Amino acid sequence: MAKIQASMAGNVWKVLVKEGEEVKTGQDVVILESMKMEIPITAQADGKVQKIYVNEGDFVNEADDLIEVE
């Protein structure tokens, strides 16, 4: 089980996956918007999305949990 975290503070612009979906290493799972730039957050391992902690529009801080992959 791995938790994907925000690499920097920002707003959640897009959540690109759904719970139960299979993701691959390097796949974009969330796009944050910080300082007027899109910051893609990628999966670090293959697995199944167990839980999504955030909604589009939420503000997150660096290292906040975004998604849990198993």
Add this chain to the structure above:
Amino acid sequence: MFSKILIANRGEIALRVIRTCQKLGIATVAVYSEADKEGLFVREADEAYCIGKPQVNLSYLNVEEIIQAAKKSGAEAIHPGYGLLSENADFAKRCIREGITFIGPSPDVLEAMGSKIQARKTMKQAGIPIIEGVNIPLKGEEEAKKAAAAIGYPLMLKASAGGGGIGMQLVHSEEELAKAFAGNKKRAESFFGDGDMFLEKYIEAPHHIEVQIMADSFGQTVPLWERECSIQRRHQKVVEEAPSPFISEETRQKMLDAAVQAAASIGYVNAGTIEFLVDREQKFYFLEMNTRLQVEHPVTEEITGLDLVEEQLKVASGEKLSFTRQEVKRNGHAIEVRIYAEDPNTFFPSPGKITEFQLPSGKGVRNECAIEAGSQVTPFYDPMIGKLITWGATREEACKRMKAALDQYKVEGIKTNIPMLKQVIAHEQFLKGMTTTHFVSDYYVPEKVQTN
């Protein structure tokens, strides 16, 4: 002249406007978000009003709160700075309705130039050269493919309401266009509330050169020379200079003439900038018009000796321009670099707290900056934390002073692009004046990214 104005902006540009007001004896009103309550510009203003939460749509774009602050404080005019509400025709209209002067051109002009498609049409009619492309919003991918085939690849796909490179992509083929279309349209819709897309023929190795103009309400339009702003990353300017090291005197005069013609044809009043792309043969094409003060206005001030904010205030209060085209002399060379809170290799933002901060000083060095040690760089706004400008009698001298000033510049606690700027300024191609919009990808990124 006004006795009190409100500044509907933040950071360095708010501080810049305040400085001119202080010089002219005009009282200033700052508005700020909760994230900026410790800001230098808030302290420097004579009055300040909190207008909402950190997110721009809840504060700096909150027209209602800004108008209320203006009324409460008795400000006679609003300076919108750049970005945020500066090119918003509805905001300008609202100011006028409330009896407050909007320091900028008329709402009609803001509207006409706010749509890039509309601006292309208007400028074509005025006899200004535009890049071959489509002048109607593309309905969908299929229409885009047809239009693209008629013009020929490579092409720039662009958002009509775009800015800062958002919604813009270079496409080399029908496959690339198909891939890019929907995503960029969506991005434009989400960022600008307008998903109209169009295409322009791609110009190889272009220079981005713009002309500053100042126009009064008595029909006088004066060009204040050009700025070369070709060095960009993520389609955003990083280094700007005046004059351009690339164009000939003949091209320069032609571009100044075209800019005056463009501005006069739409009845433009106040400070404005006409951006052009210039190809290898020095042929130039209208790109867009920025209907506000530009981030890079200091380089123009440095070579002309004018205070553009002062001129804006004079024109907005109904005064005539005090100079003619012949009277605006150009002296020496000025360079500006934008200091961004970002990783110098990936260009990703780097918000955080600034622990140590030291601005450079010296002959010909000018700082535009609104942060200090202890300032928090938040993720809510643009990553630009300051601008460093150097002037020299020659380009070489301005470059030398820039290099020395960058060596002195100290920012700790966050990452900045200063290491990148140092490399650009010292690069042999830059020193030769070989600045195209490809500079960063051709000379900077490859070696840097590989070594990291």
